[in-house]
Amino acid sequence: MNTHKREIQGVVVKRSGDKTVSVLVTRSVLHPKYHKTVKKFKKYLVHDERNEVNVGDTISALECRPLSKTKSYRLNTILARGVE
Template sequence: MPKRILTGTVTSDQNAQTVTVSVERRFTHPVLKKTIRKSKKYRAHDANEQFKIGDKVRIQECAPVSKTKRWEVLSDAS
């Protein structure tokens, strides 16, 4: 089964080898037919500590690295 790949923005880089990535998804409300934006934060492993706040990145599912990290940073999303 292929691993999920998401695109988001780095919102925090305070922890060692970890970045927090905010991923936004858009969908249409089933009753109101209005476009809704929802965001979710993921902790991702950044081994080289090369990404800073505001960077657009792609993250991929991986085996658990720590208690909260289940994702790894692939590359810039540009």
């Protein structure tokens, strides 16, 4: 059985309903043809049980069982507080 859980780090861009936040994860990849570093973005929905995260915070989230149709990550730690 695979016990390794994926971990993502990103910035909270939206509080989407009760106990849910939308997190923008940025990663840098090398373009295959032009050999230039390009930023790639993806948004994930993260479960925040205590509603303690605000927009602008940098968080870490762990993969878990599906909590809804699109939500499969739980809040792990808050790495940095945002400007708000």
